[in-house]
Amino acid sequence: AQRVTQPEKLLSVFKGAPVELKCNYSYSGSPELFWYVQYSRQRLQLLLRHISRESIKGFTADLNKGETSFHLKKPFAQEEDSAMYYCALITGGGNKLTFGTGTQLKVEL
């Protein structure tokens, strides 16, 4: 069965420091991976997807099939990056979106 693991519940960094939110997945097929973000009191929204290979708000994520990872990175954290981040995997031909348990990112001044 598919599974998404986010080992850190809380990650606290100082403004300007690099950020890496870890995500590992288990799936025997070809995965479609996403990062969703939930700012305080707002709904979840898509941050980026691996197939697009784009940078959103300075964040990037590279799919590493060998390590089955999709870590989210940003070189310089900003205060507005403070939020809950969820890694997600689509499987089953697209009918099942599985989320990790989420990582709360706190950027301190």
Place this chain on the structure above:
Amino acid sequence: EAQVTQNPRYLITVTGKKLTVTCSQNMNHEYMSWYRQDPGLGLRQIYYSMNVEVTDKGDVPEGYKVSRKEKRNFPLILESPSPNQTSLYFCASMGSMNTEAFFGQGTRLTVV
């Protein structure tokens, strides 16, 4: 504006009293789903629907029902709510497979 709308936003109810949480999307999406969000457990899928009259169980379907009579609506029904269903619920829709999911604003349910 493209959006997914849930109602109510907040609900406090008593054990055993049937309730419905509505979800509506205006994007003509085929795929809709319900999740519950609990601390330390992330988002877990309750039910999903691939199209009108097509629904299937997710990871935690016990105690819930859904229906999909129209494309835009996907209500979540709790026939006999229990305190362990106290949670934050999210509805989501997707236009086609492997695309972005759009989420509602959430419904915070408390069952006492």
